[in-house]
Amino acid sequence: MILDFGGGFFLRRATNADHPAFCAVCVRTGDAGKDATSREDDPELMGQIYAVPYQVLEPDLAFAIDSPDGVAGYLFGALDTASFNARLASDWYPALRRRVSDPGSDRSAWRGSDWVRHTIHHADLGIPEALAAYPSHGHIDLLPKARGRGIGRRCMGFLEERLAAAGSTGLFLDVHPRNVEAQRFYAALGYAPVPMQTASPMSIFMAKSLPA
Numbered sequence: 001m002i003l004d005f006g007g008g009f010f011l012r013r014a015t016n017a018d019h020p021a022f023c024a025v026c027v028r029t030g031d032a033g034k035d036a037t038s039r040e041d042d043p044e045l046m047g048q049i050y051a052v053p054y055q056v057l058e059p060d061l062a063f064a065i066d067s068p069d070g071v072a073g074y075l076f077g078a079l080d081t082a083s084f085n086a087r088l089a090s091d092w093y094p095a096l097r098r099r100v101s102d103p104g105s106d107r108s109a110w111r112g113s114d115w116v117r118h119t120i121h122h123a124d125l126g127i128p129e130a131l132a133a134y135p136s137h138g139h140i141d142l143l144p145k146a147r148g149r150g151i152g153r154r155c156m157g158f159l160e161e162r163l164a165a166a167g168s169t170g171l172f173l174d175v176h177p178r179n180v181e182a183q184r185f186y187a188a189l190g191y192a193p194v195p196m197q198t199a200s201p202m203s204i205f206m207a208k209s210l211p212a
């Protein structure tokens, strides 16, 4: 146990045995923070992009939030986003691409998890210039039973400490524009939206500098 949140909730280091549970959390929070289960035809696929690779590629910053009845969330970090994205490109996406087929670029024909399959085949791993001052990034998703208990705040504080200790000058979070709750959460923790030259319909970046 790394952090005890009380009530049977605690933070621990993630292992590869957590992958199925992480995929479940990912899809249950995958519609801008809300449950995407009914939208996806392959409930594992989102997690193969947004959760599992963190445990595999950056295990020192991959944590599970456990509850009395199993995994209730995850906390992930990448110390150097550019290096993490390079490893995604070289070590992660090639195997995924062999597993799923590209649904093509006609979005009107996409069904279920086709948008994820398309992302796997056409991953945009570029980092906006505006994020240059924030080399690290984080990612947190909690199931409803774990929310509103102060767990998110303590997890983010813990991640910030770990990143600062490793020399990071700042971190960002990629938040869906419709996920107003998460934007309020990050704002309460001192994160501010980073102005972008071109706004994305899929992402708002919220960032915070870390003390040297």
Ligand SMILES: CC(C)(COP(=O)(O)OP(=O)(O)OC[C@H]1O[C@@H](n2cnc3c(N)ncnc32)[C@H](O)[C@@H]1OP(=O)(O)O)[C@@H](O)C(=O)NCCC(=O)NCCS
Binding pocket: 029, 032, 033, 034, 140, 141, 142, 143, 146, 147, 148, 149, 150, 151, 152, 153, 154, 173, 174, 175, 176, 179, 180, 181, 182, 184, 185, 186, 188, 189
């Ligand atoms: C967003 C999330 C991580 C927040 O974690 P949490 O444990 O529920 O948040 P906490 O209880 O630690 O709240 C921390 C602070 O944020 C504020 N906050 C949290 N959720 C909020 C909301 N929906 N609206 C406004 N403020 C909110 C709290 O008021 C609290 O402020 P305080 O400490 O000054 O009182 C969690 O709700 C979650 O996982 N949601 C679904 C998935 C998601 O959206 N993930 C983020 C993807 S970018």
